[in-house]
Amino acid sequence: MSRAKQDSDVKEFWSLARSFLKVYLPNVREVSKNTISAYKQALETLIRYLESAGFDRDKIKLEELTPARIEGFMIWMSKEQNCKPRTCNLRLSAIKTFLRYCGHHIINESISREVLDLPMKKVRKEKIEYMSCEAVAAILNAPDDRYIFGRRNKAILSLLYDSAARVQELVDIEVGDLYLIKKTGEIDEPFITLRGKGDKLRNVNISLKTAKLILSYMNEFHSEKTSNLPLFYTKRNGSFWPLSVDSVSRILKENADNARLRFPDVPDRVHCHLLRKSRAMHLYIAGVPLPAIMELLGHESMNTTSGFYAFVTWEMVSEAMRKANEGHLESEKLWKKPEIMNQLYTLD
DSSP: OOHHHHHHHHHHHHHHHHHIIIIIIIIIIOOOHHHHHHHHHHHHHHHHHHHHTTOOGGGOOGGGOOHHHHHHHHHHHHHTSOOOHHHHHHHHHHHHHHHHHHHTTTSOHHHHHHHHTOOOOOOOOOOOOOOOHHHHHHHHTOSOTTSHHHHHHHHHHHHHHHHTOOHHHHHTOBGGGEEEEOTTSOEEEEEEEEEOGGGOEEEEEOOHHHHHHHHHHHHHHOSSOOTTSBSSEEEETTEEEEOOHHHHHHHHHHHHHHHHHHOTTSOSSOOHHHHHHHHHHHHHHTTOOHHHHHHHHTOSOHHHHHHHHOSOOHHHHHHHHHHHHTTTTSSOOGGGSHHHHHHHTOOO
């Protein structure tokens, strides 16, 4: 292959990758910034794998993306990067989408089809992790409300749990997304609007207690109540900027660490998604139907919700058995009668 042809193939890869991220995804697919970031991360991870396999960035070409190499990429993510099967599958799906995009241009059709036929990794269904109601309460009550930022942090954590919002959804909330007070001045059926994946909007009800915390926070931090300002913000050079995801994660971690000193059942590793899963599980255990939980979480498919939450906990089994036993199993245990035991423990 001539040097000119090789340079052309390398430029082709990078040109298509950039147009995929900067033109196709935002303008044709109209996906959200977060989705674009996920696709970009998948491509960057693939490039890091190719570099680890001996390819320089200025030597990467589309024809290198063979089925064998993509299979090697999956193994590398699993074994070397310790990625879970679900993460590997998400990145493989992103690579396949990129190759479909390339397939409309100049990529070798046979390679593209073979890669698209590669199977996903099997995802083992594991029991969902969640915190007890007591552990969550300890965390939500950990901020010191004698101080202004303690009151702010309490509002942040309470809203994060009560709404079961993704942390990105929380920091994207603007003042105009709050619907807490009726025209009569009463707090009744308060709710907020969240911007979910793909910029899809959904309304989420919150408790009266959380609504009061948010209103108190608003009085301290949003005296003018400008609708397009971020609800939780930081000020830089006189401008309001949304609080970062890392800042919210740090607030949660610090208060979880403080709560653990008084309530040892708080897990060692507490993160924002654990708080979201805990809220969903608490509602599920309380008997809230899965379709309602699906709407709360912003899942597009019931399969996503049921895959995580449709299982029974030991507490639910115990309660169901107790109710089933009421009345007809409160008397003498029939199996303890001698004649019954003789029938149970015989070879006849």
